[in-house]
Amino acid sequence: MADLWTGTIWPVAVITFYILLIAVPLMLAMAYLTYAERKIIGAMQLRQGPMTVGPYGLLQPIADGVKLFFKETVIPTGANKIVFVMAPMVTFVLALVGWAVIPFGPGLVLADINVGILYLLAISSLGVYGIIMAGWASNSRYAFLGALRSAAQMISYEIAIGLIIINVLITAGSLNLSQIVLAQAGMWYIIPHFPMFMIFMVAILAETNRHPFDLPEDEATLVTGYNVEYSSMTFALFFLGEYMNMILMSAIAVILFLGGWLPPFNIFPFTLIPGPIWFILKVCLVLFCFIWARATLPRYRYDQLMRLGWKILLPFSLLWVVLTSGFLVYFDMLPR
């Protein structure tokens, strides 16, 4: 019995505690990301943003959450009920499980697995199911069109993301996220791989269905796309999932290109700040770029979006793979 306790129950309890330690602050971060988005866009458009609920509108996200919670959940008559309810859950769960392998600091990671980056790629490639299931199960033309657009878009940009990740992998020589960060101790990969960083930023905008690539929820033509039939908590789960995906993708960008938890310079004033704080600061910087793009850029046309993904980003990142590997082999700099 004691063996069962030390061997199974206790580790599971500890892991559950760690999961809560990651997930609860993450939900809070997501709630305040919506607040930050409204405030930043407000400032960019010379408005104040939310100001009514609490001081400086700070309690606005909580008010929004409570409002969503008290709304009625409507399931359309023609909908396929099980798939309809499952779709937002899939989106939400997939946005959460990616965090299992993200290293917040040296050794501060829930699952330090050898194939961490492949795991993240797998999780992000699954994200399309939540949307396509929602679009199909709603039994509505707008929702279905939005889902199809989204699926095609996510698959197209995932290929570019895969090739960008290959660039980072051959430079770092590991699939483990902690080791990728440690390999950047000398120089962050944003410096040698700057074009790849830019393409990655574009691709994650498309992957999370954010402006200027938010065609799946194009208000003007599709009402709001795949989630048009959803209300109350089912809608809230989609919303949570979308914002959590944004934070996850920003975290991946930070790990791959901005040196994860490492300080910008390994000298006195910078080393005072602990690693996780650096990590959070960098994630906030990338998230600001997400919101900045939303406030600045007009929406793409669908054929232009496909052209950008397949004819520009994909060939260029493929070329960069050849260049990187050629450079590393010629100068004998391949990681051992």
Next chain:
Amino acid sequence: MTPHLLLFYLFATVAVAAAVMVVSARNPVHSVLFLILTFFNAAALFILIGAEFLALVLVVVYVGAVAVLFMFVVMMLNVNFVRMRQGFMQYLPVGGLIGVILLVELILVAGTWAVADTPRAIEPRPMVAGLTNTEALGNVFYTEYFYIFQAAGLILLVAIIGAITLTLRDRGNIRRQDIGEQVHRDRATAVELKKVKSRAGI
């Protein structure tokens, strides 16, 4: 019963049950969803035997790409379920025969594997200690099986080109955007000023 064994039976049972549902579900979209569940449990079984690279590649390739295409096709086709079931009894003998043949073959393969006393032609390679899955696979792929690996890549390339050639057809009257032409427009080619005489029009 160790937790490891418990997990194995859990994943194996769900995989088999989902596989049964793939062929018995009435709605083809549900079939694809159950297929995805089967893939997932197969990936979990791979992880249990320590093949984490294979497991994740299975998820990325089959669940993330192949099953999405299945889903696309199944959702877009307007399948008439009543008409699909009409010829069921007519096709049952042929289908049943093929099923029985497959079952017998599987039993034969498993049986010879279990009772054979002769050594297998190719022995499985022992895992080198201290090497991760990915490194071990790469060491074999890019050294010993290099030409076969490249040939597989070439075959895939041919398949890609074939698929594109089959679906690409030239529909004459289509309007395409020429980005270069648009960017190279300037004031001289884009704007034309005309002096319109009053009451005459252009």
